[in-house]
Amino acid sequence: MRRMTWFNVTSLTLGFAFLYLPMLILIIFSFNESKLVTVWAGFSTKWYGEVLRNTAFLDAAWVTIKVAFLSSCLATILGTMAAIVMVRAGRFRGRTVLSGMIYAPMVMPEVITGLSLLLLFISLGMDRGVFTIVLAHTTFAMCYVSVVVSSRLVSFDQSLEEAALDLGCSPVQAFRLVTLPIIAPAVISGWLLAFTLSLDDLVIASFTSGPSATTLPMKIWSSVRLGVSPEINALSTIMILVVAIGVITASLINKRNVVRQRREEAAAEKLA
Amino acid sequence: MALDVFAPWDDPNAKPLIQFQNVTKRFGDFTAIDDLTVDIFEKEFFALLGPSGCGKTTMMRMLAGFETPTEGQILLAGQDIGAVPPNKRAVNMMFQSYALFPHLSIWENIAFGLKRDKMPKDQIGERVEEMLRLTRLEKFARRKPHQISGGQRQRVALARSLAKAPKLLLLDEPLGALDKKLRQETQFELMDIQETTGTTFVIVTHDQEEAMTVASRVAVMDHGQIVQVSTPDVIYEAPNSTYVADFIGDVNLISGKADPQDDKLHMHWAEGQPAVVGSPLDGAAKGQDVHYAIRPEKVSISAEKPENAANTIQGEVHDIAYLGNISTYHVKLAGGQIIKAQSANNRRISRRAFTWEDKVWLSWTDTAGVFLER
Amino acid sequence: MRRLLIAVPFLWLLALFIVPFAIVFKISLSDLAVAIPPYTPTLDFAEGWAGLKAFYAELDFENYIWLTEDDLYWKAYLSSFKIAVISTLLTLLVGYPIAYGIARAPQEWRAMLFMLVILPFWTSFLIRVYAWMGILSQEGYLNQVLLWIGVINEPLIILNTNIAVYIGIVYTYLPFMILPIYAALEKLDISLLEAAEDLGCSRFSAFWLVTIPLSKQGIIAGSFLVFIPTIGEFVIPSLLGGSRTLMIGKVLWEEFFSNRDWPVASAVAVVLLLILIIPIVLFQRNEQKQREADK
Numbered sequence: 055m056r057r058m059t060w061f062n063v064t065s066l067t068l069g070f071a072f073l074y075l076p077m078l079i080l081i082i083f084s085f086n087e088s089k090l091v092t093v094w095a096g097f098s099t100k101w102y103g104e105v106l107r108n109t110a111f112l113d114a115a116w117v118t119i120k121v122a123f124l125s126s127c128l129a130t131i132l133g134t135m136a137a138i139v140m141v142r143a144g145r146f147r148g149r150t151v152l153s154g155m156i157y158a159p160m161v162m163p164e165v166i167t168g169l170s171l172l173l174l175f176i177s178l179g180m181d182r183g184v185f186t187i188v189l190a191h192t193t194f195a196m197c198y199v200s201v202v203v204s205s206r207l208v209s210f211d212q213s214l215e216e217a218a219l220d221l222g223c224s225p226v227q228a229f230r231l232v233t234l235p236i237i238a239p240a241v242i243s244g245w246l247l248a249f250t251l252s253l254d255d256l257v258i259a260s261f262t263s264g265p266s267a268t269t270l271p272m273k274i275w276s277s278v279r280l281g282v283s284p285e286i287n288a289l290s291t292i293m294i295l296v297v298a299i300g301v302i303t304a305s306l307i308n309k310r311n312v313v314r315q316r317r318e319e320a321a322a323e324k325l326a
Numbered sequence: 327m328a329l330d331v332f333a334p335w336d337d338p339n340a341k342p343l344i345q346f347q348n349v350t351k352r353f354g355d356f357t358a359i360d361d362l363t364v365d366i367f368e369k370e371f372f373a374l375l376g377p378s379g380c381g382k383t384t385m386m387r388m389l390a391g392f393e394t395p396t397e398g399q400i401l402l403a404g405q406d407i408g409a410v411p412p413n414k415r416a417v418n419m420m421f422q423s424y425a426l427f428p429h430l431s432i433w434e435n436i437a438f439g440l441k442r443d444k445m446p447k448d449q450i451g452e453r454v455e456e457m458l459r460l461t462r463l464e465k466f467a468r469r470k471p472h473q474i475s476g477g478q479r480q481r482v483a484l485a486r487s488l489a490k491a492p493k494l495l496l497l498d499e500p501l502g503a504l505d506k507k508l509r510q511e512t513q514f515e516l517m518d519i520q521e522t523t524g525t526t527f528v529i530v531t532h533d534q535e536e537a538m539t540v541a542s543r544v545a546v547m548d549h550g551q552i553v554q555v556s557t558p559d560v561i562y563e564a565p566n567s568t569y570v571a572d573f574i575g576d577v578n579l580i581s582g583k584a585d586p587q588d589d590k591l592h593m594h595w596a597e598g599q600p601a602v603v604g605s606p607l608d609g610a611a612k613g614q615d616v617h618y619a620i621r622p623e624k625v626s627i628s629a630e631k632p633e634n635a636a637n638t639i640q641g642e643v644h645d646i647a648y649l650g651n652i653s654t655y656h657v658k659l660a661g662g663q664i665i666k667a668q669s670a671n672n673r674r675i676s677r678r679a680f681t682w683e684d685k686v687w688l689s690w691t692d693t694a695g696v697f698l699e700r
Numbered sequence: 701m702r703r704l705l706i707a708v709p710f711l712w713l714l715a716l717f718i719v720p721f722a723i724v725f726k727i728s729l730s731d732l733a734v735a736i737p738p739y740t741p742t743l744d745f746a747e748g749w750a751g752l753k754a755f756y757a758e759l760d761f762e763n764y765i766w767l768t769e770d771d772l773y774w775k776a777y778l779s780s781f782k783i784a785v786i787s788t789l790l791t792l793l794v795g796y797p798i799a800y801g802i803a804r805a806p807q808e809w810r811a812m813l814f815m816l817v818i819l820p821f822w823t824s825f826l827i828r829v830y831a832w833m834g835i836l837s838q839e840g841y842l843n844q845v846l847l848w849i850g851v852i853n854e855p856l857i858i859l860n861t862n863i864a865v866y867i868g869i870v871y872t873y874l875p876f877m878i879l880p881i882y883a884a885l886e887k888l889d890i891s892l893l894e895a896a897e898d899l900g901c902s903r904f905s906a907f908w909l910v911t912i913p914l915s916k917q918g919i920i921a922g923s924f925l926v927f928i929p930t931i932g933e934f935v936i937p938s939l940l941g942g943s944r945t946l947m948i949g950k951v952l953w954e955e956f957f958s959n960r961d962w963p964v965a966s967a968v969a970v971v972l973l974l975i976l977i978i979p980i981v982l983f984q985r986n987e988q989k990q991r992e993a994d995k
Contacts, residue, residue, distance in 0.1 A: 062804050065797030066813070072794070073820055073874065076831035079841055083834065092839050136709035143706060152706075155713040161980050163932020165949045166969045169956060170720030173966070176737055177723055193716040196709070216392055217425035219412040221439030221490065225701070231438075235429045254824050257934055257953075271826050278826075278939065282834045290827040297823045305815050318473045 077294055084287035091282045101288035111289060114273040118253055121184055121269060125191035126248035132192065133199025133248070134241055138229075140200065141207040159194045160201070167194060168261030175262065182264030190262040191252040198251060199244035206240030246304070250297070332542065333557075334367040341404070343368045343526055344389065344494065349398035351384055351550075358384040360550035361398070371520050371527045373537035375573070376547035382530045385547075386496050389528065390419045403493065413442070418492040422499040424483035426471040432482050433458075433467040439490045457485040460519060477508050484516075488523060497529040501536060513539045534574045538562065546570045562621075567700050571619040576654070578625070578665050581617045584610040584697075591697055593618055596661045603636045607697040620695030625667035627655055627680065628687050636692035641665065643684045655680065657688055728966035729759035739963050763967035772951070773968065777975065779946040783862065783937075784930040787869035791926045792919065794870055795877035799918075800911075802878075803885035814882065821875045829868050829939050836864050836940070860942030868936040873929070877922040884918030885911070917990050924983035931979075932972060948972055 084102075088095030105111055136156055140149075159167060171190045175182055214236065218228035234241075256271040263269065277286055334340035342365035351359040358381045366372045374382035387393045388400060391412030399406050407415060418439070426435055436457050440450045458464045461481040466474050471482065480500065487495055500516070501509045517540050520527050531537050537544045538558040545555040546569075554566045565571035568579055580602065582595030592601040593616055602618050610616055631638060644664060645656035648671075655667045667688050680686055730739040767773040802813045820828060835841045836859040843855040858864050888911065896906040912919075934949035941947070948968065956965040 059804075061797075062801040066801035066805070069794070069798035069801065070816060072871070073817070076835055076871070077820070077823070077828070079835060080827075080831045091834055092837070092841065092844065132709050132712055135705055136713075139706050139709060143702060146706060148706075148710060152710050152713070155710075155717055157984070158980075159713075159717055161928050161976070161983075163929065163934075163949060163972060163976070165932055165934050165952045166724075166973060169952065169965060169969055170724045171716065173723045173727060173962070174716070174720040189716060193713065196712070200709075211423055211425060213421040213423050213425040214427060216390075216412070217419070217421055217427075217486075218438070219392075220390055220417075220419045221486070222413045222442030224413055227442070232427055236427075250822055254826070256826050271824065274826055274830070278830050278833065282830070282837070286830065287834075290824070290830065293827060294823050298819060301815075301819055301822050309811065315472055318470075322469075322472070322474045322478075323476070 080287055081291045081294065084284065084291040086284060086287075089284060091284050091287065101284045102292070104285050105288045105292070108285070110268075111270070111273060114268050114270040117184060117267050118270040121187050121191060121259075121267075122249045122252035124184075125188045125195055125252045126245050128188070128192040129195035129199050129248040130241060130245040133196035133244055134203050134237075136196065136200040137203035137207055141204050156197050156200050159197045162194075164255070164257035165261075168258040171258070172261040181266075182262060183266040184263075186262045186264070187259050187267060187269065190258050191248075191255060194258065195248035195251050198247050199241075202244040202247060203237060203240050206237045210236065332369070334370070335365070335543065340367055342366060342401075343370075343403055344528075345399075345401040346385070347399045347401065349388070349395045349400060351381075351388065351393060352396045358550055359388075359395070362550065362552060363398075364545060364552055364555060366526065366528060368526055369524055371517065371529070371540055371542045373541035373544045374528065374530045374547060375532070375534060375537040375544050377532060377573075380547040381550040382532075382547050383498065384550075386419070386498055386528065386530050389494065390417055390496055391415050416493040417496065418487040418490055418494075419496040419498065420483045420487040420500050422502055424471075424479050424503075426479060426482055426486070428471055431468055431470055432463060432474070435471070435482055436486045436489050438486065443490065453489055457489050460488070460522070461485040476503055477512070480504060480512065484519065488519070488525065491523075492525065494526045494528065497527060499531055500529065502531075502533075509536070510539075516540055538574070546573060564696060565619060565698070568617050568619060568698050569700075571696075571698065576622050576666065576668075578620050578622060578695075579617060580663070581615065583612075584614045584616045585612055586610060590692060591616075593697065596659070596663065598660060599639060600637070602695070603692045604695055604697055605693055607699065610697065610699070617698045617700070618695055619698055620690060622654055622666040622668040623652075624694040625665065625688050625690050627657070627667040627669055628689065629679070629684070631687045632689045635689035637694075638687055638689045639665065640685065640687055643680050643682055643686055646680075646682065655686070657686060724966045724969055726759070727963055728763055728970050729761065730963045731760075731762065732961050732963050737962065738960055763963050764971070766964060767967055767971060772946075773948075773971075776946040776948045776951045777971070780931050780933075780948040781975075783865060783869075783945075783947060784927050784933075787866045787873075787930055788923050788927045790866055791870045791873055791877045792923060795874055795922065796881055796919070798874075799878045799881035799885055802882055803888070810886075817875050817878050817882075825872060826935060828872050829936055832864065832868055832871065832940060833859065836867065859940060860945075862941065862945055864940035865937050865945055865947075868940040869926075869930055869933065872936065873926045876925040880921035880925065881915055881918035884915040888914050917986070917993075920986050921983070921990070924979060924986070928976060928979050928983065931976060 083091055083094070085097050085099060086094055087098035087100070136152070140153060140156065143149075168190070171186075171193070172182075175186050180186060210233070214232055215228050218232040219225065223231060254271065255269075256275050259269045260272055260275070263272065274286060274289065277283060334342075344366040346362050346364045349359055349362045350357065360381075362381075362385070374385060376382050384393060388395055391407070391410060391414075394408055400408060402415070402417070427438065430438065433454055436454045437450050440453055445453070454467075455464075458467055461484060463478060463481055463485065466478060466482075471479055474482070480503070484497075484500070497516075501512050504512060513536060516527075520540075529537070529540060538561075541558060543555060544558055544561050545552045546561065547553065548569055554561060554570045556564075561570060562574055565574065571577045572579060580593075580595050582593040582602070584607070585592040585594060585601065586606060589606065590603050591606040591610060592603055594601050595618070604618065607616060626632070631640070639659060641657040641659045643655055644658040647654040647656070650671070652668050652670050655669070656664050657667060658664055665688055727739055733739055798817070802810060802817070805813055833840075837843075838855045838857060838859065840859070842858070843852075846852045847855065858867075892910055892914070893906050896910045897903070901909060932949045933947060934953055937945045937947040937950050938953075941950075949972075952965055952968045952972070955961050955968060
């Protein structure tokens, strides 16, 4: 193994500074006393109080969570189905079309997706609100879920399913008792991805929502267009920390499991 | 009284457990199994042997129900099983990758098939314990597959597929993932278990030694067809073709023109070399192309020309492969051909009889080798 | 069972992905009208066949002709393309050394560094763009630091220029560039470099002749992953760019929400899609090639 060269150390340091400094500054200045965001005037948590008392933010947060939860659940079901179809259903008419329809929404500019869905909802005469946002988010999130799940299915030893059939399972039982438990981690990461994609989305939600539903990104958007504000800094800090804690916890748990599994495997071979 | 030999295939009244009747399987343009007919009998340990892509795995998957024949029928105990899905067949399979369910313990893996049959709980427990005892895995019942060694996993896979007491057990390269020493031990274990349970085993393997060791009969396959089905000793001593002779063990193959004389067949094969003499081949006419196969261990090597040998050839030691218990001599003849001869090393190496470039005589009897038509 | 499994996702995507496009296309052929919805003709099913015929007769390519006549649109397409190309190159320049550094870091660090690259991707895109507003503004943190060090005497004007847009794109899309390059570099066998040096390469020429070509697939994939979404980007040019930053996503948004000209907005969308098909197809072909090479 080569030692880290100076070049590598420097590029990593600068790279991660670039990735994390802006957010760090944001977090630090969310504790700024002053209304003027760029001038430090002492430590204060008063903006957090402002955020938590601001019912418009809280309402929007509630709408966002509702939308994210519903759409990620739907997207997980649909995306998992699509993944199974793509990986396991063999050849059928329309396979290419389906694979195109799964792939395309991921590379589609959000403005186009949003516009087209809005025009659909209008021509169907649908009232726009939480329901239409859920439909829209489900549609693009299911594609991501399907990619995550199918990559797991592809590496999945198909003889496990055959073994289940061989031992007397019906195809449905084989899926429930063998396939699903094994791909569960991928399904869960698909769900998490769908959830955060929905939480994060501004453009598609702006197109597809009506006056009755405002999501948090839409709320933040309308406020940040006017410039930087300490309240938004505090709100952003809360959101960044929630996500960071979630992701770090998940990856630590995952890492611990992997390490334990490796140790046990090594122990088993030694024992033999 | 003679020992009762297990040979139902020689008994015209025996009813086969499995019958392949003119089975053909095509995948698109590719013909994996080509008009194949074979019978497998109850309590047999039947080996399908062949290189990869010869169709042996397809045959096994048709028995398990994962593939259906394009043409022809497969009968299990007289019943056509073509339309029966895998979960409704009294056939179980041990997978090459073992296919142990990683999220279930060893105990649950073995119980998996029994639970699908809605067997009462206490009976499941008994049966699983029985299988654990049979495969000496009692200590590991609570562990997950990744917590045991490769050899133990192999035994779990076997226990799981045997738990439902299938009429027929299919084993797809069951020992392929084990190292050589463990593989040899496990071969005998497999034979013991097969005998104890009385189950019919069909094993797929590309390892000829393994097939010869475990099987009651071996089917040598090539390009979707069975070239020869017979007991291991017949396959080895009396192959029906150069393909089988060459696939099983080490062999010297020479080709020439037939010359039937009295009750022997002579074969002229090279300028300046005496004709090879051996037992006759049915229907070989004078001048017809024939092949001769002789195993290296049947060729003796000596410094002096032996008296009374039916076949003698002179040559020069070209190469020696020392394998410890035996040595294989590659002897180069005047015409450049190489004939392999084997001898047991019953002396220490320092006193070895021959070395490179020694002039030697090779000899064998007229029954040592076989003439082959193809 | 199998049919149901295929039908559900298929019909869902058909109804919520393909049909909406058909509608966009149809509206792009309609005319603007002061009505609700604000375009004409609308399909009137009550009139039956005659209505359908009358409906088709009124569709035309007027809006597309309009797009070519008004130079706002083609300038916006061109400028989107230019911004996407420049920022893709910048992202590659910034991302490659990071990916390289991670791939060459000690084994036990790699998973951690890798996670640190992905982590920002999970946090809100909008917030990450917003964070730069405070940094780049005229009285922002960057100018404060530079003035304090004494590098400059006058605050730099960065926010509301294209430079701010480049920074924003590089920042938000960096993980998309790093991940595929890292994946390619991690597969690279170190002994190849040792072999190159053994055969007389200097460190640098080994890098240039071995590392770069072998990470080509990752570079290509990463570039497409940045380039494709950047073309239609809306949030970054709206927040960080100025009034003179022209990007087609922004134009579409304004055409739709401010001018309420749905037919033109739809035509803009259709043309944008047609432009994007080229890089998307190229990208997919690259992925295909990669998959085949991996087999």
